[in-house]
Amino acid sequence: xxxxxxxxxxRMYLEEHNLESYQGSIPRWCSGCGDNAILTAxxxxxxxxxxxxxxxxxxxxxxxxxxLPHYMKTYGFHGIHGRALPVAEGIRLARPDLxxxxxxxxxxxxxxxxxxxxxxxxYNMNMxxxxxxxxxxxxxxxxxxxxxxxGLRSKTTPRGAFLEPLNPLTVTLGxxxxxxxxxxxxxxxxxxYEILSRAFHHKGCSFVRIIQRxxxxxxELLDPWLHDPNRTLLLTHEKGLQVSASLSRVYKNQREHDxxxxxxxxxxxxxxxxxxxxxxxxxxxxxxYEELHAIEPLRTPELIQRGLEAELDKFTIWPQxxxx
Amino acid sequence: xxxxTLAEIGPAVATGATRSAKQAIxxxxxxxxxxxDSGEGAQRCGQSFGAIAARMGNGVWTVEIIPxxxxxxxxxxxxxxxxxxxxxxHRVTNGxxxxxxxxxxxxxxxxxxxxxxxxxxxxxxxxESMWRDHPDAGxxxxxxxxxxxxxxxxxxxxxxPMEQECKRLVSDPRRGKNMFVLGMLCSLYSFDxxxxxxxxxxxxxxxxxxxxxxxxxxxxAGHEWAESNLDFKYRIPAAxxxxxxxxxxxxxxxxxxVMASGMDVCAMYPIxxxxxxxxxxxxxxxxxxxxVHQAEDEIAACAFAIGASYAGKCAVTITSGPGYSLxxxxxxxxxxxxxxxxxxxxxxxxxxxxxxxxAEQGDLLAACFGSHGDAPKVVMAPSxxxxxxxxILTARKIAExxxxxxxxxxxxxxxxxxxPFPRPKFNEAxxxxxxxxxxxxxxxxxxxxxxxxxxxxxxxxxxxxxxHTLTGLAHDxxxxxxxxPESNEEGLRxxxxxxxxxQKSLKTPPLFGGEDGxxxxxxxxxxxxxxxxxxxxxxxxxxxxSSLHLRFIQPMPGGIGEILKRFxxxxxxxxxxxxxxxxELIDASNRRVSALAMMLxxxxxxxxxxxxxxxxxxxxxxxxxxxxSNKLVQGRR
Ligand SMILES: Cc1ncc(C[n+]2csc(CCOP(=O)(O)OP(=O)(O)O)c2C)c(N)n1
Ligand code: SF4
Ligand SMILES: [Mg+2]
Numbered sequence: 030x031x032x033x034x035x036x037x038x039x040r041m042y043l044e045e046h047n048l049e050s051y052q053g054s055i056p057r058w059c060s061g062c063g064d065n066a067i068l069t070a071x072x073x074x075x076x077x078x079x080x081x082x083x084x085x086x087x088x089x090x091x092x093x094x095x096x097l098p099h100y101m102k103t104y105g106f107h108g109i110h111g112r113a114l115p116v117a118e119g120i121r122l123a124r125p126d127l128x129x130x131x132x133x134x135x136x137x138x139x140x141x142x143x144x145x146x147x148x149x150x151x152y153n154m155n156m157x158x159x160x161x162x163x164x165x166x167x168x169x170x171x172x173x174x175x176x177x178x179x180g181l182r183s184k185t186t187p188r189g190a191f192l193e194p195l196n197p198l199t200v201t202l203g204x205x206x207x208x209x210x211x212x213x214x215x216x217x218x219x220x221x222y223e224i225l226s227r228a229f230h231h232k233g234c235s236f237v238r239i240i241q242r243x244x245x246x247x248x249e250l251l252d253p254w255l256h257d258p259n260r261t262l263l264l265t266h267e268k269g270l271q272v273s274a275s276l277s278r279v280y281k282n283q284r285e286h287d288x289x290x291x292x293x294x295x296x297x298x299x300x301x302x303x304x305x306x307x308x309x310x311x312x313x314x315x316x317x318y319e320e321l322h323a324i325e326p327l328r329t330p331e332l333i334q335r336g337l338e339a340e341l342d343k344f345t346i347w348p349q350x351x352x353x
Numbered sequence: 354x355x356x357x358t359l360a361e362i363g364p365a366v367a368t369g370a371t372r373s374a375k376q377a378i379x380x381x382x383x384x385x386x387x388x389x390d391s392g393e394g395a396q397r398c399g400q401s402f403g404a405i406a407a408r409m410g411n412g413v414w415t416v417e418i419i420p421x422x423x424x425x426x427x428x429x430x431x432x433x434x435x436x437x438x439x440x441x442x443h444r445v446t447n448g449x450x451x452x453x454x455x456x457x458x459x460x461x462x463x464x465x466x467x468x469x470x471x472x473x474x475x476x477x478x479x480x481e482s483m484w485r486d487h488p489d490a491g492x493x494x495x496x497x498x499x500x501x502x503x504x505x506x507x508x509x510x511x512x513x514p515m516e517q518e519c520k521r522l523v524s525d526p527r528r529g530k531n532m533f534v535l536g537m538l539c540s541l542y543s544f545d546x547x548x549x550x551x552x553x554x555x556x557x558x559x560x561x562x563x564x565x566x567x568x569x570x571x572x573x574a575g576h577e578w579a580e581s582n583l584d585f586k587y588r589i590p591a592a593x594x595x596x597x598x599x600x601x602x603x604x605x606x607x608x609x610x611v612m613a614s615g616m617d618v619c620a621m622y623p624i625x626x627x628x629x630x631x632x633x634x635x636x637x638x639x640x641x642x643x644x645v646h647q648a649e650d651e652i653a654a655c656a657f658a659i660g661a662s663y664a665g666k667c668a669v670t671i672t673s674g675p676g677y678s679l680x681x682x683x684x685x686x687x688x689x690x691x692x693x694x695x696x697x698x699x700x701x702x703x704x705x706x707x708x709x710x711x712a713e714q715g716d717l718l719a720a721c722f723g724s725h726g727d728a729p730k731v732v733m734a735p736s737x738x739x740x741x742x743x744x745i746l747t748a749r750k751i752a753e754x755x756x757x758x759x760x761x762x763x764x765x766x767x768x769x770x771x772x773p774f775p776r777p778k779f780n781e782a783x784x785x786x787x788x789x790x791x792x793x794x795x796x797x798x799x800x801x802x803x804x805x806x807x808x809x810x811x812x813x814x815x816x817x818x819x820x821h822t823l824t825g826l827a828h829d830x831x832x833x834x835x836x837x838p839e840s841n842e843e844g845l846r847x848x849x850x851x852x853x854x855x856q857k858s859l860k861t862p863p864l865f866g867g868e869d870g871x872x873x874x875x876x877x878x879x880x881x882x883x884x885x886x887x888x889x890x891x892x893x894x895x896x897x898x899s900s901l902h903l904r905f906i907q908p909m910p911g912g913i914g915e916i917l918k919r920f921x922x923x924x925x926x927x928x929x930x931x932x933x934x935x936x937e938l939i940d941a942s943n944r945r946v947s948a949l950a951m952m953l954x955x956x957x958x959x960x961x962x963x964x965x966x967x968x969x970x971x972x973x974x975x976x977x978x979x980x981x982s983n984k985l986v987q988g989r990r
Contacts, residue, residue, distance in 0.1 A: 053822070054833065083817045088660070091825075098822040099834065104814040105822025106663060108656070109686050115653035119660020119668065120814070122646065123617065127664065127814055145656075148649040324617050324666065325642025334779045336641035337612050344599040345776055346408050349548070 050082060051075045053102045063215030063241030064094055064161055068101075070221040071130065071159075074229060075103070085128040088117040090142060092134035093168045094161035094241070111142030114149040114158070121154045122319050125326075128229075129156040135176045136166045139195055143175075150204040152318040153233045157225065160197055160236070163243035164250065171246040178250075197238045198298035198309060202291065208315035209235035210294065211308045215242055216255055217280070220263075220306055223270055227308060233317055240304065254304060258282070264297065264307025375580075377543050377588040382412075382441035384449045384473075387534060388466060389458035390427045391420055391434035394531030399436020400771065401552050402538050406438070407600050407773045408548045410591035412445035413438065414882070416971065417602075417769035418466075419710045428492070433462035437471075440542070442590050446737065446882025448770065450975045452476055454541075456534050458515070459484060460499040467503070471970075475507045477585075479537070481530075482512035511583065513537075518578055522570050532568045536575025543588040546576055597776040603741040603767030604630035607671070607697060610745025612641050613777065615784030616695070617666035620646045620657040625709040626765040627673040627699035651676035655683035655696070662692050663823065665788030665813040667749055669695040674703045674716055677723075684758055685724030688848065690823045691800070691811060693752035695745065700764040702969055711969030712766035714878055714928040717948035720760045721907045727845055729852050730758040732907040736881035739774035740904070741767055746783050753785060755851045756811055762906075764928070766879040766971040793819035799832040802843070807850030852908040859905055861912030866892055866899030869919035871988055874900040874981060875961075876926050877949055880972050884926055887977035891985075898981055906949065909956065917959050922988045924962040925950040926977060931965045 051072045058064045075085065085103040089095035091110035098105025104127075108116050117131045138146050138160050149158070165183065166172040173183040173190045176197065180189040201210050209231040213221040221239060228235035242251055254260045258279050263272055264286040272283065282303055286293060288311035297305045325332070387402070389395035396417060403415035418435045425432030439449040451473040457463035458481045466472055484496035503510050519526035519533050532553065539549045550569050557565045601609065608630045611619055619638065621631045635645045648654035651672055658668035672680065677698045687694045702708025703715045720732045731751055735744040741763055748759040793812050799821040800809045812819030821832040827844060829835040864873075865885050876884045881902045888900045901916060903909065917923055931947040932939045946954065950963035964980045966972060 082820050083815055086664075086814050087822070099824070101822070102820055104820050106660075106690075107822055107824040107826070108659075109682055109825055112652060112656040112683065112686075115648060115656035116660035116663070118646075118653075119618070119620065119657040119662070120664040121660075122644070122657075123661040123664035123666035123668075124814065144649050145653055148653070322644055322646070324644055325639075328615070328617070328642040330615075330781045330784055333612065333615055333641045333784060334781075336637070337609070337779055339640065340609060340612065340637055341599055341776055344601045344605070346404070346594065346598045346600060346773065348595050348597065349408060349593055 046076050046079045048072050048076055051102050053100045053105075056100045057096065058093060059245045061242070061244040062093070063163065063239075063243070064097065066215040066218045067159060067161060067221060067239055067241065068097055070218060070225055071097075072101070073222055074225050075101075077226070078229065080128050084126060085130070086120055087130045087132060088113050088120065089132040090134070090137035091168065092137050092161075092166070093243075094132055094134040094163075095137060097132040111137050111140070112145065113137065114142060114145040117156050118149065118152060118154050121156055122322075122324065125319065125323075131156055131158040133158065133160055134167070135160065135162045135164060135174045135197070139175045139197055139200075146201075147204055149234055150201055150236065151206045153206045153208050153315050154318050155232050155234070157228045157235045158237065159225070160238045161241045162197060162238050163241045163247070164194070165243050165246050167243050167246065196298065196301065199295060201236050202295050202298055202310060206315050207236070207310060208233035208312050209308075210298075210310040211235070211237045212240070212304070212306055213237060214240045214254075214261065214304060214306055216251075217261070217276070217306065219273065219276060220270070224308065227270075227311075231311065231313065233313070233315055260303040262303040262305045264305055264309065266308075268311070269308040375584065375586045377586040380587050380589050382439065382445070382449070383454065383542070383587060383589060384437060384439045384452045385538065386418070386435060386437045386452040386455040386466065386471070387538075388418060388433045388435035388455065388462045389531075390432055390462065391424060393434075393458050393527060395435035395458065397556065398531035398535045399438050401535055401556060403436070403438045403440075403771055404600055405539065405544050405549050405552050406440045406542075407598065408552065409544055410593040411589055412441040412443050412591075413600075413771070413773060414445040414448055415439075415771045416448045416766070419769065421708075421710055428459045428461040430461050430465040430468070433465045435462075440589050445772065447886060447974065448766075448971045450973045455479070456538070457481065458530065460496050463503075464499055469970075472508075475509065478503065478508050478510045479513050480510055481515045483514065483516040485512070518574060519571060522574055523567060529568070529571045532571035533575035533578075536572040536577070537579040537583075539572070540576045540579035541583065541586055543586060546573070549576075594773075598773040599776045600771055600773045601738065602629075602769055602771045603735070603738050603763055604699065604769070605633050606738050606741035607745055607761075607763065608634045608637075609777075610742040611669055612638060612643065613742070613779065613783050614746045614749040615667070616669055616749055617643050618646060618658060618661040618668040619643070619671060620648055620654040620661070620668060621671050622648055622651045622654045622676060624651075624673045624676045626701055626768045627671050627676070627697065629768065630671050630697070630699070651679040652683060655680040658694060659683060659687050659692055662687075662694050663690070663814075665815070667693055667695070667753060667785045669697060669745070669749075671697040671699070673699045673701050673709075675706060677716060677719065681719075681724045684730070685726065685728045686825045687758045688724065688728040688730055689825045691756040691809065691848070692823075693756050694758045695748045695752050695761065696758060697745075697761045697763060699768050700762060702967070708969050710765060712764045712879065712928060712971055713967055713969065714762075714764060714880070714948070715930070715967075716762060717877070717906065717929070718951070720762055721952070727849065729849050730760060730907070731755075731852070731855065731905070732760045732762065733905050734762040734878035734903070735767065736878055736902055736904065737774070738767060738770060738772040742777060744904075749785060751855060755808055755855055757851055762878060764879050770971075788815070789813055790815045792817040798830040799823075800828070800830045800844075800847075802830065802847035805850075806854035807847035808854065809847070856908035856911060859908065859910035861910050861916070862901055862903060864899050864901055864916065865889075867897065868899075870897030870899055871921050872898045872981065872985055873917065873920035873923045874898065874926055875903065875923065875949065875953065876900065877903045877906055880926060880928060883972040883974045883977050886974040887981060890974070890978060891981055896981075896985060898985065903949070906952070909952070914957050917957055922962070922984060923953075923959060924964060924984055925953065926972070926980065927963065927965045928967065928972060929965050930967050931963045
């Protein structure tokens with residue numbers, strides 16, 4: 030073994046991984062904001078997976094939720110509204126060695142970035158996408174979002190939202206190449222962790238919608254679900270989630286669901302209430318764009334020169350002798 | 354004034370055209386057009402003709418003639434598809450003036466070119482005669498009327514039975530006529546037939562021998578027919594090239610530049626006239642380990658390129674006007690986060706969807722000042738096909754040295770024009786360095802702006818100790834969101850300083866012509882050839898006019914202010930809009946001037962005039978001559 034690789038292993042062994050290793054600046058979300066639960070879950074995940082902070086990138090768009098990368102002590106890319114996914118795709122394509130996470134909001138993903146959402150699912154590049162769905166625009170102070178329930182009073186719909194909400198799960202499950210679709214709720218942190226962990230281990234684009242409370246603007250929106258555990262439906266399966274005994278005592282409404290069954294997954298996603306929590310769909314064999322279309326890892330100057338000269342040959346007019 | 358110094362070409366009238374009696378008229382240059390309905394192969398014919406001329410050692414410039422629609426109806430006035438080839442004894446730097454000789458596969462496409470004033474009055478027309486006796490009486494009548502009208506107007510129309518002649522050799526003459534025409538032209542311009550055979554073998558190289566044979570037969574038949582039936586012949590003397598040259602259009606040159614620069618990723622969304630660069634790259638980029646990503650839209654393409662570049666693999670995104678507009682917000686992000694990025698804008702007519710296949714230089718100000726807020730970026734414009742290749746190398750290097758966005762402004766003229774240039778000799782220094790994965794030194798900050806140059810070394814994911822979150826929000830040196838007045842000003846100041854630092858390393862561009870005089874013409878981008886040709890011609894007539902061509906427009910190299918002072922008058926010539934001083938409402942207080950003129954006036958406080966044309970066509974040297982002459986007269990008043 031070369032010294033370098035040896036040193037590397039030593040360092041990994043010696044390195045301690047604790048939560049602080051992943052904690053960046055102090056979160057500035059409102060108290061009680063569901064984003065905090067999601068942050069804690071990903072920090073735990075990073076610790077438990079011993080992810081090297083320098084090899085991990087959190088990419089986001091713009092919104093309250095998109096502040097998350099700042100609160101991690103990894104690399105982060107807090108870009109522009111709606112465009113987290115294409116940025117993350119570029120990173121993934123360039124660097125197969127990095128762990129790529131994407132944080133996006135319901136406005137970010139399902140409205141301004143909706144085109145990218147559809148195509149990200151279709152590309153199925155290896156990354157973990159967390160949709161923080163608070164059903165409102167938080168950062169810009171309470172405008173209606175595509176996932177807001179019909180009738181919701183917001184600053185731009187003072188007399189109530191006009192349209193039925195878009196369902197991020199049914200949309201995602203309708204896109205060709207969907208390979209991992211799951212749902213979590215911020216009030217069951219244990220399952221955010223479990224689901225994100227499954228998502229992380231899936232090789233492909235894992236899409237996790239996390240229903241997230243915004244106590245600042247919609248303090249009561251999710252109360253009916255919080256007060257009645259039976260309005261949460263846990264999806265369990267030997268290939269999906271296994272739920273702890275303590276959790277099962279509270280959330281008795283459970284159902285076996287085979288995550289390979291896309292038709293059932295679509296049915297469950299459409300029902301909506303009770304809110305399904307768990308892995309709706311998982312297909313590990315969907316091809317990934319970065320495998321089908323990869324940058325050659327060993328791009329030596331010789332390779333480039335050879336390729337270039339071959340192309341120049343096609344267009345070259347060599348000096349010619351005058352015909353006799 | 355401005356009379357052409359070239360031999361004037363009238364129709365060559367030789368009596369009793371026998372092969373031996375034909376005397377080749379010697380010319381210093383000629384402009385030839387070959388036009389047909391699309392799909393009839395006039396483009397391939399024209400390109401091959403240009404390539405053979407280049408093999409002969411002639412200077413060549415070819416331009417595609419492209420209809421706006423994919424499949425315009427057959428025989429339609431707006432449907433002309435083909436090529437314009439300008440051939441000269443010496444190097445040719447632009448498409449030249451109106452055509453001297455045109456080959457038309459039907460009279461309607463010919464009519465289109467007449468109406469666009471692209472043909473020299475009285476020029477020679479070689480017209481397919483099959484329509485004369487067409488079973489459809491309407492078509493036959495249209496043909497006869499048009500021919501008669503052209504003859505009345507003084508054109509030297511020669512009716513050629515192309516279809517009939519080709520039928521002797523192939524069952525579907527529609528698919529072979531272009532090689533027959535190529536043979537005819539080789540005879541008319543006294544080209545070496547063997548070079549033409551080689552060229553045919555080269556273009557059909559991938560096909561089987563029978564295809565090559567059939568096409569060579571057509572070529573020879575065309576040659577033979579012209580030798581026996583046409584009573585004129587030209588010769589444009591040339592010296593065979595002594596070094597290897599490559600013949601490609603501007604878009605292929607851009608793509609070759611991308612390969613040669615060691616970039617890894619080209620992210621794009623299809624748009625005319627930029628797409629052909631990506632088509633070609635899609636074919637060949639993998640051979641050197643790179644990839645072309647066709648994104649879902651231009652915003653995604655730009656964001657994708659930014660992501661790849663952020664992660665250490667330098668990326669380019671290639672587009673045209675409407676796509677450039679969509680990328681603006683993401684370009685601002687790259688500026689704010691100081692991510693190297695090369696953006697190519699192959700300009701077309703605008704605004705909005707504008708004229709997709711036509712040339713214009715309307716995007717300069719959008720490139721320099723686009724994206725909201727102050728978003729300093731480098732803007733450069735190649736001025737020749739060769740420069741398309743080298744500009745990409747330069748752009749990549751600047752982008753990565755300064756962590757900046759570099760916009761390369763080509764246009765539809767360069768995109769589809771071909772001009773031979775010396776074959777580039779590969780240099781390892783062209784390549785991007787490998788991704789830096791070294792640990793970041795203790796205490797280093799993600800934005801350690803150098804106080805002098807504004808440059809900060811950037812940390813790439815994978816570098817231990819370099820963890821930070823990039824943000825498009827205002828930030829401090831640690832890349833933390835910071836709205837305090839000092840941090841904001843500090844960021845803006847350093848991002849701006851980088852342009853000054855780059856400017857210090859740029860050389861003052863050389864003057865074409867003299868060091869001082871009555872008039873200085875300033876241009877940028879694809880118009881260089883036409884401007885310099887006109888200036889050269891007028892200087893030969895004794896006029897004190899010079900020109901200056903800017904490759905870097907932002908930052909503008911030093912030394913220009915001093916040059917301006919040495920000329921009595923200064924004007925820009927550009928292919929974008931400026932208000933016409935003659936229009937009734939237009940005066941000095943409201944006249945909108947051309948883009949470069951506006952920038953120069955602002956910087957140098959000199960009363961710089963401008964002239965612009967937005968006809969969608971490349972500038973013609975004659976037109977430039979007229980403009981300059983008028984300006985000289987004005988200046989003497
Ligand atoms: C191009 C653009 N348009 C609009 C905005 C303003 N904006 C910022 S965040 C946001 C919506 C955020 O909502 P969501 O994505 O649901 O995130 P949340 O704040 O709820 O987490 C909007 C409209 C912007 N930053 N950029
Ligand atoms: S506004 Fe809502 S979403 Fe934003 S931080 Fe506050 S509680 Fe969270
Ligand atoms: Mg939201």
